[in-house]
Amino acid sequence: MSHLSKITTQIYDLKLLKNALSDLHLEWKVDSTELSGFQGKIDIVDLVIEQENGIDVGFSWNGKGATRLL
Numbered sequence: 001m002s003h004l005s006k007i008t009t010q011i012y013d014l015k016l017l018k019n020a021l022s023d024l025h026l027e028w029k030v031d032s033t034e035l036s037g038f039q040g041k042i043d044i045v046d047l048v049i050e051q052e053n054g055i056d057v058g059f060s061w062n063g064k065g066a067t068r069l070l
Helices: 014-023
Strands: 029-036 042-049 057-061 067-069
């Protein structure tokens, strides 16, 4: 059975996150993007990694320098 997980992270430098994702050869995009979650719940994320399986990974900025992984 599939499920949605939210993991709180302590990433304070969005530029470092972007660099790390690029180093891993992961394509990402920025801007406010809607991310569909479990049971149709929609989250707005600031950075998203689109996956071929349609289960995208998103990060949202909380205004304090930390992000969360959706």
